[in-house]
Amino acid sequence: MSMSHALLISLLEKPSSGFELARRFERSIGYFWHATHQQIYRELGRMEAAGWIAGQAADDAGRTRKRVYQVLPAGRAELTRWAGEPTESSLPRDAFTLKMRAAAVMDELDLRAEVLAYIALHQARLAEYQAIEQRDFPDPARMSRKDRIQQLILQRGLMFQRCEIDWAQALLHALEQP
Amino acid sequence: MSMSHALLISLLEKPSSGFELARRFERSIGYFWHATHQQIYRELGRMEAAGWIAGQAADDAGRTRKRVYQVLPAGRAELTRWAGEPTESSLPRDAFTLKMRAAAVMDELDLRAEVLAYIALHQARLAEYQAIEQRDFPDPARMSRKDRIQQLILQRGLMFQRCEIDWAQALLHALEQP
DNA sequence: TGCTCCATGTAACACGTTACATGATTGC
């Protein structure tokens, strides 16, 4: 799995503690890759053992156990190796589409409320992404290569939300017909 | 998990053996929900024990162990119950996007070939879906409610492929800039 | 003092993947 690589990239973007990573994997990064804190701690332990990352007591640790991890050369090498191998195409598992398949074969199911909730969810996400875009990429003129790529990744998310909303509206229309 | 529900819906669409389900979950259904044959046999066993489905020796079984399963009333009831509960929003884990995040923070990575392969993959899928649409929904005039919903589900897939292709082309352009 | 948040972990279990095994049928 690429869980470890997701963490390596995240640590390259910013050296962090396990807890900070967990928060980020619930939010911005989480929009594209989700993980629980247990997975993260487990993986951080493995990667430290493998010499990919090094953790040390954080400056602001006080008497807490807070440790901040950073990527070692071996971790960078592993990322390079991984980037070169063929990408596994992710296979979706979408409970919503599944319910719509159910609605197709079971006439008695009325899923209009589900579709409305789905539209609302994706409209909320769209608004969130738009806010992130305005916050992180306010000036289209002065952007580095890194900024441009990161903005494109965000725009992929924006594009999907718009697609989902349009599609769900067409679906709603179809469900309202006998 | 909704693995069992995916199988129930698939069995409602057409009573089948485990092997037939496995083939379908690699192909058409697999575009929206993937499963290996081991998962399928395991789940069929559980569902039969729970009284959701019943299996009997297939008509064309001969001396093989082929068994065809069909959904029992308890299985239908379970689908109805499941459709009524709130839908868990699926969280994506996309290795390709992850690699692009890596490219953003590691200048030395050249992922242009990856992007080209990605474009080719989604163009191939687009063509596949278009072929399925022409085969399964040839006559837009005479379509049942069921057909219309199933076509919309397929069109969601088509829409995503087009989005991915357009987006990847923009990304390719960004990667070619220093 | 008690509440909430920060921070890290263990343990048990469910789910998913991979490798391997078995035997019948179909076509060359």
Added chain:
DNA sequence: GCAATCATGTAACGTGTTACATGGAGCA
């Protein structure tokens, strides 16, 4: 007779999820 495909399964392992536990810091 052999290979490919149909058809079902077991076993082992890795990953993901859920529940629970622990303790410090900041605040009212």
